[in-house]
Amino acid sequence: MPKEFEGAEPNLSEIDTLRREVARLKDIEQRCQKANAALKAIEERNRLLGDSTPLGIFTIDVQGGITGINLKMLEIFAWPSVDDPTSMNLFDSQALAGSGIVADIQRCIARKKPVVAEYPYFDPQGSCIHLRYHLSPIPGSNGAVSGVMAIVEDNTDLKKTEEALRESEKRYRQLFQSAPIALIEWDVSHLKAYLEKLRASDVTNFREYLEGHPQEVHHCWSLIKTVNYNQAFLKLMGVADSAGPGGDFIPTDAEGFLKMAREIILVAAAGNTAEEREETIVTSTGEPKIILGKSLVVSGHEDTLERVAIAMVDISQRKKAEEALRESERRFRDQALRDGLTGLYNQRYLYQSLAVWIDSAKNTDTPISLIFMDLDHFKTIVDTHGHLNGSRAIRKVAGTIDNCLQEPAFAVAYAGDEFVVVLPGMDQSQALQKASEIRASMKNTVYVLDQGIEVRLRASFGIATFPHHAEDLNGLIAAADHALFAIKEAGKDAVGQFQNR
Structure with a gap:
């Protein structure tokens, strides 16, 4: 005790000051309790959002510790029987480490950039499923990465479709029509011949050429002919069975369509038709949809491109779920610091x-x-x-x-x-x-x-x-x-x- 206070008796003023301090601390405690209740409500909304999506979702910290996981993800993986899955460490899973996904997660953290990866996964019964991982870094304070959010979709159907297409023509045709994934087959040979003609006339930069000659996008697109399509494609595009597509994939002059058409033409010009990309399309009813499209030349037509199959998966809901989760995660982090x-x-x-x-x-x-x-x-x-x-x-x-x-x-x-x-x-x-x-x-x-x-x-x-x-x-x-x-x-x-x- 300081010397100036030695022997001093408490007075009413000091008691009153202490009472005010106690009241102030109680007020702070009540406000903290309210803030904690608000954070718990946000966490509950996050959990409901994650469990209602048909996609597997999990989040981990930079050490591999699972910080969140939804019901779909628990169904996809045979997780150990533990009361709290968040007590597990993803990096300790031998099955996942062997598939290569752990290395991709660490790459996502190190580069602070999204990573898309696809790996097979064998469940305890020995069945193989193909999983596509969409890994996004979770920003922490000061630009550092505090963890990774993974959205996982079962890509087994698409993978089986691709493999079956290569097996035989007969099986290809049967699967083409019955596949649950939208499929359309194009004859790109006329476009290929026209692009080669342009190249022979000293056109070397096709992107620059198409930007300088926008009318050429329409002409090049008209050279792509639709050979076949399945019911899943008609459903995706909102087209009646009796009104299937003709030469044009999407009959619209919208800027979005022209951009997509230009990119597809550039892919054909580069000769890399086995490409996977996300595009926004507009259905016959005017509804925009985000699709994941992957093209594949039918065996035996690699030189002419007379038959190019395009598989399309509607990922609009997945994109919305991703955005909603990112926004929810951002709000949660912000609330914790407010x-x-x-x-x-x-x-x-x-x-x-x-x-x-x-x-x-x-x-x-x-x-x-x-x-x-x-x-x-x-x-x-x-x-x-x-x-x-x-x-x-x-x-x-x-x-x-x-x-x-x-x-x-x-x-x-x-x-x-x-x-x-x-x-x-x-x-x-x-x-x-x-x-x-x-x-x-x-x-x-x-x-x-x-x-x-x-x-x-x-x-x-x-x-x-x-x-x-x-x-x-x-x-x-x-x-x-x-x-x-x-x-x-x-x-x-x-x-x-x-x-x-």
Whole structure:
């Protein structure tokens, strides 16, 4: 105990101060409980979304630990009988490591780019299924990858279709018509001959040629003739049985069609007809669909391209599910770093991001300033107008602070009626100017609470700057807090800078 307090008896003022502190801590605890409840609700929505999709989905961290998995994924793989699948590590699975998918996941993490891979998988009964993995890196703080989200679809039917096409003409025809995947067969020989003629006339860059002669896209497309198609194709395109396609694949002049047609012509010009690509098509009813198309030259027609089969899978729902999951994941991560009352960042984000900003500032020799602010006489607002109006006042002040900032600067709801503003790249004078701007904006604002109650609010501001006042994160926060305390002691409603002793 400091000497100046030795022998001092507690007085009523100290007791009253402790009571206020207890009340403030209880208020913080209640807000944390509300924030946790909101996060749990988001997690439940994520789980329902994942379990309702027909695609297998799992997420893992960079060490291979499973952080989420849906019911479809559990059905696809013969996972061990454990109460909590998220306790398992994907990298420990010998079956998956042997297939090569683990290496692709690690490549996705290392390169921070999506990876599409396809591997066979043998279940415990020895049956082989072909799985296509769509791997997407999950961004963490500071551009680092915190894990991978995998969307897995059973590609066995498509794989079987491709293999059966090569076996024999008879089986090919039978399977062509009965396949559950949309199939269409083209005669591309006339287009091939025309492209060779253009090449003989010194056309070397076909992309540039088609962009400079858009009418040629229509002409080249008219040279592709439809030879055959199956019922699944008619269903995909929304075409009646009696009105099958003629020479044109899609009778439209829409820009999307012209783009797709140009790309297909370029594929034929390059001679790489065994290509897989995603395209957006428009059905006969005007409905856009995203398809995964894979072309394959029928055996014996490699030189003439008289018979080229195209298999098409409608992946529109999978794309929507991917986008919905990414957005849900983004919202979940954002909510975990936001204060539930004000919408500003919370202490967790402050300590994560400020540490990174300081490391960066050390490397670039740039300053970082911190404003620690606290509302003056806020207890009077609560005592006079109630806790709910106190919360409304804090939320409105948060809006005032946020409106004064531009990225990369950001505000943090620190605790109760305390706020922290982080100003990367700003020195002491710039931080003083920003604090004065926030103070003036508060003074010029009449805050309207419930039932039309109007109040004016003031605040005290403490400023500290790295590296002049501190060498690390905790030191910088402590210096700004010390500057704030000095202003509070001196009479409040002012801006002060930390003074080195």
